[in-house]
Amino acid sequence: MNNQKQQKPTLSGQRFKTRKRDEKERFDPTQFQDCIIQGLTETGTDLEAVAKFLDASGAKLDYRRYAETLFDILVAGGMLAPGGTLADDMMRTDVCVFAAQEDLETMQAFAQVFNKLIRRYKYLEKGFEDEVKKLLLFLKGFSESERNKLAMLTGVLLANGTLNASILNSLYNENLVKEGVSAAFAVKLFKSWINEKDINAVAASLRKVSMDNRLMELFPANKQSVEHFTKYFTEAGLKELSEYVRNQQTIGARKELQKELQEQMSRGDPFKDIILYVKEEMKKNNIPEPVVIGIVWSSVMSTVEWNKKEELVAEQAIKHLKQYSPLLAAFTTQGQSELTLLLKIQEYCYDNIHFMKAFQKIVVLFYKAEVLSEEPILKWYKDAHVAKGKSVFLEQMKKFVEWLKNAEEESESEAEEVKPWRTSLKLNFEGCA
Numbered sequence: 001m002n003n004q005k006q007q008k009p010t011l012s013g014q015r016f017k018t019r020k021r022d023e024k025e026r027f028d029p030t031q032f033q034d035c036i037i038q039g040l041t042e043t044g045t046d047l048e049a050v051a052k053f054l055d056a057s058g059a060k061l062d063y064r065r066y067a068e069t070l071f072d073i074l075v076a077g078g079m080l081a082p083g084g085t086l087a088d089d090m091m092r093t094d095v096c097v098f099a100a101q102e103d104l105e106t107m108q109a110f111a112q113v114f115n116k117l118i119r120r121y122k123y124l125e126k127g128f129e130d131e132v133k134k135l136l137l138f139l140k141g142f143s144e145s146e147r148n149k150l151a152m153l154t155g156v157l158l159a160n161g162t163l164n165a166s167i168l169n170s171l172y173n174e175n176l177v178k179e180g181v182s183a184a185f186a187v188k189l190f191k192s193w194i195n196e197k198d199i200n201a202v203a204a205s206l207r208k209v210s211m212d213n214r215l216m217e218l219f220p221a222n223k224q225s226v227e228h229f230t231k232y233f234t235e236a237g238l239k240e241l242s243e244y245v246r247n248q249q250t251i252g253a254r255k256e257l258q259k260e261l262q263e264q265m266s267r268g269d270p271f272k273d274i275i276l277y278v279k280e281e282m283k284k285n286n287i288p289e290p291v292v293i294g295i296v297w298s299s300v301m302s303t304v305e306w307n308k309k310e311e312l313v314a315e316q317a318i319k320h321l322k323q324y325s326p327l328l329a330a331f332t333t334q335g336q337s338e339l340t341l342l343l344k345i346q347e348y349c350y351d352n353i354h355f356m357k358a359f360q361k362i363v364v365l366f367y368k369a370e371v372l373s374e375e376p377i378l379k380w381y382k383d384a385h386v387a388k389g390k391s392v393f394l395e396q397m398k399k400f401v402e403w404l405k406n407a408e409e410e411s412e413s414e415a416e417e418v419k420p421w422r423t424s425l426k427l428n429f430e431g432c433a
Contacts, residue, residue: 029069029079033091035061036073040095047109050095051116058121067127068134074113075135075150084141097153098146104192107152115162132163136170139181151185155192158205166209172217183218187236199240213252215245253285254295261299275330290340293331297344300324306354314358318365325369338376339384341366346380350389359389360396374404 039057043049057063063070072080077099078092086092093099100106118124132154139147157163171182193202206212216224219232226249230242257278264274282292304320307313321328332338345362349355366372381394381401 029066032066037091037093040093051113054117071131084138111156132167133170151188152192155189159193159196165205257281258295265303271327289337293337293341310354313354329371342380359393
């Protein structure tokens with residue numbers, strides 16, 4: 001019994017020593033590096049031969065353990081020391097990205113080498129992603145030419161899906177941003193990415209990793225403006241990226257406007273204060289009035305819980321909208337804004353079935369309240385309406401439109417009295433709300 005008990009720690013110790021020996025080998029990549037560099041030297045600059053060599057070597061060499069060393073060699077020619085410099089006492093090869101020609105065609109060919117390697121050995125995907133993140137953090141340690149090559153290569157690999165756009169997080173490193181390295185690198189990267197795909201595909205990839213609204217972080221805080229971003233990337237030949245970022249900022253500003261608008265309404269803030277706030281946001285974010293009226297309409301309609309009974313909802317809607325008419329009228333000073341509002345009303349009434357019979361009543365209410373005028377209503381009726389509920393709403397509006405047309409004809413012969421006449425006209429239509 002005692003002898004058996006004494007043997008257990010001996011066996012455990014042996015296993016522990018084996019693990020330590022394995023661990024020591026894991027951090028001793030010199031022999032692996034020598035094998036790869038020797039093989040690359042023999043293949044020369046023929047990248048098809050390089051790809052075949054790497055494919056065959058995976059069966060003999062431990063790619064899983066030495067992934068970082070493998071990718072260091074393929075990109076920089078040898079193992080990289082912290083900061084991005086090549087270790088002085090190590091072998092190196094010129095069969096690598098950094099020693100290649102600085103042009104997109106060459107980087108596309110190198111991208112194929114990485115694609116084939118990772119398709120053959122799927123377990124290298126994570127290691128390659130980690131490698132690229134590390135290389136981006138080392139950008140200051142590379143020459144401008146080396147950064148350009150890496151940027152073009154990364155753009156191609158992002159385009160073909162070998163890399164995920166989340167690797168761009170490394171570019172937001174404070175030191176890289178501060179010294180302008182991130183922005184300059186991004187120019188080359190996005191040029192090659194968009195060249196392979198288009199701005200819509202790039203935008204989709206950025207959205208997937210929630211980076212579509214972070215591109216301005218490529219610049220220091222004091223330069224994170226749409227104007228600076230647009231100027232920098234447009235001058236660099238990336239107008240489509242500049243326009244994309246401008247649109248993203250506008251969309252973000254619109255969402256913030258609607259959120260704040262709903263909060264102000266729920267608090268019961270005075271209309272004059274709300275109008276002042278909205279006009280300031282319009283100016284600051286360059287949001288056109290037709291867009292704003294859509295936001296105001298959506299906000300107004302979301303501030304109340306509507307009755308589920310069709311016969312009651314129309315009365316509730318008229319009462320609610322009559323209260324908010326001054327607010328809506330402040331943002332229908334253009335014909336296009338009025339037409340936009342009409343389309344928003346049409347879509348809302350169609351999408352919310354209890355409002356189907358309320359369309360005409362809402363339009364007439366807004367006509368009387370001088371939110372809408374004759375010309376946009378007639379334009380909507382003639383050819384500017386959308387397909388949603390078209391037949392139902394045109395039939396509802398038929399009598400009112402005929403009345404408008406007749407009144408308009410009569411007004412032509414009474415031009416001098418048009419204003420007082422129109423005021424009375426807005427009050428005299430029968431059968432309206």
